[in-house]
Amino acid sequence: MNRYQMMLISSITLILTGTILNVYHFINTESLLLLAIGGGIMILLGLFLLGSWIGKAYTYICMDCFLRIDLGVVKALTAPPAGGDCRRVYCPKCRKRTNCKARRISLRAHVY
Numbered sequence: 001m002n003r004y005q006m007m008l009i010s011s012i013t014l015i016l017t018g019t020i021l022n023v024y025h026f027i028n029t030e031s032l033l034l035l036a037i038g039g040g041i042m043i044l045l046g047l048f049l050l051g052s053w054i055g056k057a058y059t060y061i062c063m064d065c066f067l068r069i070d071l072g073v074v075k076a077l078t079a080p081p082a083g084g085d086c087r088r089v090y091c092p093k094c095r096k097r098t099n100c101k102a103r104r105i106s107l108r109a110h111v112y
């Protein structure tokens, strides 16, 4: 297992565990509030990890001008999907949101 897969797995684990803690607190209101807070922090951390993973694992190609766009953590999480592998991403060359096709970056080509 490489660091890449570790990132994805730990982010999903964090989000799932955080969600379970929150649901548990929601059902069992007498449980410690700390559970909900801790769960919330875990979800945020997991989302951050997931966002940086998407930013590292995928690059987006603008379908109008074929510019390659690398997404930051926030954009990777918030860009709305546009069907298939496409997402609506702001293209700096077209100066508007365009349909951008996701392309997986080869794991071996990625240098840490």
Ligand SMILES: [Zn+2]
Binding pocket: 062, 063, 064, 065, 066, 067, 091, 092, 093, 094, 095, 098
């Ligand atoms: Zn463009």
